[in-house]
Amino acid sequence: MRTSSLLICVSAALALGSIIPSVTTTPTDLPACASQMDGKLPYYQPMGFNFSGNIHRYYVAAEVDTWDYAPTGYDNWLGVPMNESFRAQTYGYIGSNTSIGTTYDKALYKGYTGPDFAQYSEQPDWLGFNGPILRGEVGDMIEIISSRRLRSLQMASTFTLFSNLTLTTSRLIPPSSAPDPGVDSKLWAYHSYVSMYQDADAGLSGPVIVYNPSTMNKTMANNREFIIFYGDNQESNSFLALHNVRKYLPNMFPSMANETGMYPMPGAGNETYWYPQEVNSPLTNVNTSVAANFFPINGWIFANNPPFSMCINDPAIWYIMDMGFDTHVAHWHGNNVVHNGITMASVPINPGQMLTTHMTALNPGLWQFICHFNTHLSKGMEAWYRIYAPWEECPLVPLGS
Numbered sequence: 227m228r229t230s231s232l233l234i235c236v237s238a239a240l241a242l243g244s245i246i247p248s249v250t251t252t253p254t255d256l257p258a259c260a261s262q263m264d265g266k267l268p269y270y271q272p273m274g275f276n277f278s279g280n281i282h283r284y285y286v287a288a289e290v291d292t293w294d295y296a297p298t299g300y301d302n303w304l305g306v307p308m309n310e311s312f313r314a315q316t317y318g319y320i321g322s323n324t325s326i327g328t329t330y331d332k333a334l335y336k337g338y339t340g341p342d343f344a345q346y347s348e349q350p351d352w353l354g355f356n357g358p359i360l361r362g363e364v365g366d367m368i369e370i371i372s373s374r375r376l377r378s379l380q381m382a383s384t385f386t387l388f389s390n391l392t393l394t395t396s397r398l399i400p401p402s403s404a405p406d407p408g409v410d411s412k413l414w415a416y417h418s419y420v421s422m423y424q425d426a427d428a429g430l431s432g433p434v435i436v437y438n439p440s441t442m443n444k445t446m447a448n449n450r451e452f453i454i455f456y457g458d459n460q461e462s463n464s465f466l467a468l469h470n471v472r473k474y475l476p477n478m479f480p481s482m483a484n485e486t487g488m489y490p491m492p493g494a495g496n497e498t499y500w501y502p503q504e505v506n507s508p509l510t511n512v513n514t515s516v517a518a519n520f521f522p523i524n525g526w527i528f529a530n531n532p533p534f535s536m537c538i539n540d541p542a543i544w545y546i547m548d549m550g551f552d553t554h555v556a557h558w559h560g561n562n563v564v565h566n567g568i569t570m571a572s573v574p575i576n577p578g579q580m581l582t583t584h585m586t587a588l589n590p591g592l593w594q595f596i597c598h599f600n601t602h603l604s605k606g607m608e609a610w611y612r613i614y615a616p617w618e619e620c621p622l623v624p625l626g627s
């Protein structure tokens with residue numbers, strides 16, 4: 227097994243949108259990493275950064291987890307079981323002995339409560355396969371231990387790709403990450419960046435919310451905050467594609483694995499840098515009739531999500547992110563959103579972009595929000611949201627409490 231500490235360090239790091247990456251320690255063991263969560267400011271602080279004294283600590287592991295894009299077993303858009311949905315049939319979402327169906331192993335970020343990585347941190351049920359929500363105010367520091375606890379995966383039959391490396395990183399939130407004028411919060415994101423395309427198809431991204439100074443608790447208490455992740459997952463291109471065939475369709479594995487030509491372009495780059503990308507982008511014969519393309523919202527297709535819920539008149543902040551390779555058009559039935567001061571029915575978003583939009587929950591009902599591109603919609607890009615009516619009891623914890 228070949229490894230390179232430099233590269234594994236890079237590959238394990240979370241790429242955080244626009245938050246100044248500062249000192250990243252060398253990979254080491256967990257206790258050593260934990261002791262580096264010492265609240266010390268990194269030696270370089272960008273101009274205008276005025277440390278608030280607040281430190282937020284997060285414990286994030288990249289893990290392999292089994293994920294079902296349609297756990298209810300229903301296409302809740304047509305209102306029929308998946309196996310009777312013409313859309314699910316058309317796009318290869320029905321499991322068989324030659325198609326994996328809707329359940330795959332994915333690489334996902336998981337939040338833990340402490341440096342022992344013993345217990346998952348609590349996350350909202352609608353968050354789906356997003357990584358844990360990281361938060362902080364401008365002027366704060368975020369300290370993260372990230373750990374790769376991907377189970378030992380045999381990509382080829384010959385070696386184990388992942389180990390349990392951990393590293394500590396400190397991130398400052400400078401004024402250049404601040405919310406837009408007139409609002410107190412803004413969405414950023416983190417994602418894996420070994421081989422971006424294969425990583426994104428496997429999962430491995432999550433949200434970061436940045437607040438203005440002294441507004442985080444207040445904003446969280448007085449708004450329903452929702453993350454919606456418009457993604458696209460080509461399971462045939464996930465770096466776990468071959469692993470999935472081996473696990474879920476073992477009979478097909480021999481014809482899918484190309485043991486001789488598994489890694490593209492041997493010798494094409496400086497191996498010190500290139501090797502992790504090579505092993506993360508295995509050349510396989512896995513195709514879309516075996517492992518389908520999904521267009522999920524937070525990991526769910528065909529409104530399989532637990533509804534995003536509000537009481538009537540609640541202010542809501544919808545944070546939207548797009549981490550795949552396609553443009554999406556976020557569209558809510560029943561209620562409009564305000565984006566940059568403009569009331570909109572639909573909000574377009576490009577890959578790698580994050581947007582923060584605001585809604586007042588005026589129109590009660592169980593509504594869908596979708597991607598307005600027909601092709602994405604057909605492949606599952608719709609989710610539920612609910613606004614409880616004035617004439618029914620709202621079971622949610624009231625805002626401001």
Ligand SMILES: *[C@@H]1O[C@H](CO)[C@@H](O)[C@H](O)[C@H]1NC(C)=O
Nearest residue numbers: 273274275276277278365401
């Ligand atoms: C930095 O914070 C200190 C203490 O709160 C304050 O006195 C100072 O004006 C701030 N500087 C800037 C540039 O915001």
Ligand SMILES: *[C@@H]1O[C@H](CO)[C@@H](O)[C@H](O)[C@H]1NC(C)=O
Nearest residue numbers: 299306307308309310311320
């Ligand atoms: C779908 O699955 C159900 C339950 O397994 C079964 O009763 C039904 O016949 C299936 N429908 C089709 C079209 O295969």
Ligand SMILES: *[C@@H]1O[C@H](CO)[C@@H](O)[C@H](O)[C@H]1NC(C)=O
Nearest residue numbers: 322323324325475476477478
């Ligand atoms: C898949 O199952 C069908 C019948 O259920 C069988 O005829 C076929 O040979 C199987 N194919 C493979 C590749 O196992």
Ligand SMILES: *[C@@H]1O[C@H](CO)[C@@H](O)[C@H](O)[C@H]1NC(C)=O
Nearest residue numbers: 374375377378386388389390
């Ligand atoms: C990684 O950590 C897990 C859980 O602590 C352990 O079961 C596993 O053996 C470790 N793997 C390696 C390669 O050290």
Ligand SMILES: *[C@@H]1O[C@H](CO)[C@@H](O)[C@H](O)[C@H]1NC(C)=O
Nearest residue numbers: 280439440441442443444446
């Ligand atoms: C914000 O809430 C957190 C967690 O409840 C608490 O520890 C912190 O002191 C609060 N900050 C302020 C400024 O009230």
Ligand SMILES: *[C@@H]1O[C@H](CO)[C@@H](O)[C@H](O)[C@H]1NC(C)=O
Nearest residue numbers: 483484485486487488509511
């Ligand atoms: C395996 O990969 C090699 C190198 O890319 C290629 O020449 C060969 O045709 C592939 N074999 C199969 C069965 O796809």
Ligand SMILES: *[C@@H]1O[C@H](CO)[C@@H](O)[C@H](O)[C@H]1NC(C)=O
Nearest residue numbers: 230232495496497498499500
């Ligand atoms: C590859 O990168 C390493 C690390 O920067 C460097 O030491 C080495 O000289 C490079 N090799 C080549 C062939 O450029």
Ligand SMILES: *[C@@H]1O[C@H](CO)[C@@H](O)[C@H](O)[C@H]1NC(C)=O
Nearest residue numbers: 481482511512513514515516
């Ligand atoms: C996908 O691969 C399987 C197994 O090799 C093959 O039977 C099927 O025709 C392929 N489908 C496409 C669309 O290439």
Ligand SMILES: [Cu+2]
Nearest residue numbers: 554597599602
């Ligand atoms: Cu779309």
